[in-house]
Amino acid sequence: MSIKGRAYIAGAYEHPTRKAPDSSLAQLHAEVALGALADAGLTMRDVDGYFCAGDAPGMGPMSMVDYLNLKVRHVDATDTGGTSYLIHVSHAAQAIAAGKCDVALVTLAGRPRSEGQATGTAVRPLNPNQPDTAFESPFGPALANMYGMVARRHMHEFGTTSEQLAWIKVAASHHAQYNPHAMLKDVVTVEDVLNSPMIADPLHRLDCCVISDGGGAVIVVRPEIARSLKRPLVKLIGAGESVKGQLGGDVDLTYTGAARSGAAAFEEAGVKPGDIQYASIYDSFTITVLIQLEDLGFCAKGEGGRFVADGNLISGVGKLPFNTDGGGLCNNHPANRGGMTKIIEAVRQLRGEAHPKVQVPGCRLALAQGTGGSLGTRHANATLIMERE
Amino acid sequence: MTMAAREEALARIANPETKVFWEAAARGRLLLPKCTSCGRFHWYPRRVCPHCSSTTIEMHAAKGTGEVYSYSIMRRAKVPYAVAYVRLSEGTTMMTNIVDCDFADIQVGMPVKLVFRDSPEGYPLPMFTKA
């Protein structure tokens, strides 16, 4: 069974806050749920499926279903880090196609900024019952190091440069200048990125995403409901997911699980990378974008550096407009999980509701790509392909 | 470090599946798991072969040589340090630290050799230095 055409994204909402010291975690989840339902023209009473991941408070779906007093007949708490929400949309479409729910609510929220988390430079605590941590955490592998090692190997194998990586941040900053909610609105240059402090070689501070409070939500509905609402029709036509790790010790940092999630999504959708008019690409670090663009087939393996250079990702300038909200690099990376905002900006583009300065004219086909966990060790990828009907 | 303190440190890092590895490490030996069915080494240690799913795993003393597969320096720590993947001569790749050498000398492909260092918590850890 395919999900192609079986579900639509009817509501999407990104919380405007980037720092929420006076809000609770459950409250933020509730606020984004209300925002997405209002956007769709639906209410809490219409929701019969609820999806959340590890950022949700307490016992995930039980805590939030109780807080919101929902009457659900389907729940899913798949947690694959930042990519969870793309997987939730795919699983919601599957559940809708199987008749298990009609209106699925997916929420993400968190407040790592208010809680003072050092997301990229902290080391995971050692837990001997988690099989890998005893053989990793004692060596101090911060998240930035893990992505730094991916970047270093890419440079070694393919001649990729820090200048080329910097272009990804430059493109994101060109878009963020038009987003009033973006944390970082200043346009930066390649030199600005290279001159920012080194965090984890070869990644500089400006190669890293922001740490922000906030969240977002989307509403996935069956086709008949989507058509009854007054919103532009954003149809799901392809989805893929995958998990990749260290391959039993055959560690290969030159590709990610996006190679499999992307291939599956493109096959289901019946389209090719060259058909995609707008792409939301998970951007925890600049290298995250570069390597996924290759794995998705937007360019050949090893060509990512040349592909992203010279503004090729800037809307109105380059061939592949990406992250036109400013992405995680400049706009928002709520709860340290950038997947939800990737879906939301793709929906804006397909509806023609992106900022006019970055809106892709006549955008009918968009892709959203997520990464969760760590590309340097074990991670999940998910790909969604959406069409404006 | 006293025997008791060492035992306590081991209890914090080992589980029943990996105890044999950490006990050897405490004596300065790096053991590598090797599958008797497919003949391949794997990493990290487990009792089910990730290559062929066999449960017949033996531990072998590592040669203690390899080369840097990739590395990254943590510049934001009070004392910066080098995290690396080292591809061992046995063909499997492990996460580790590169120690006792200038960060500027570390390169992908650099030959390295095994050294043991205690973590601040008292775990004996297999690390590598320039060969």
Ligand SMILES: [Zn+2]
């Ligand atoms: Zn085997």
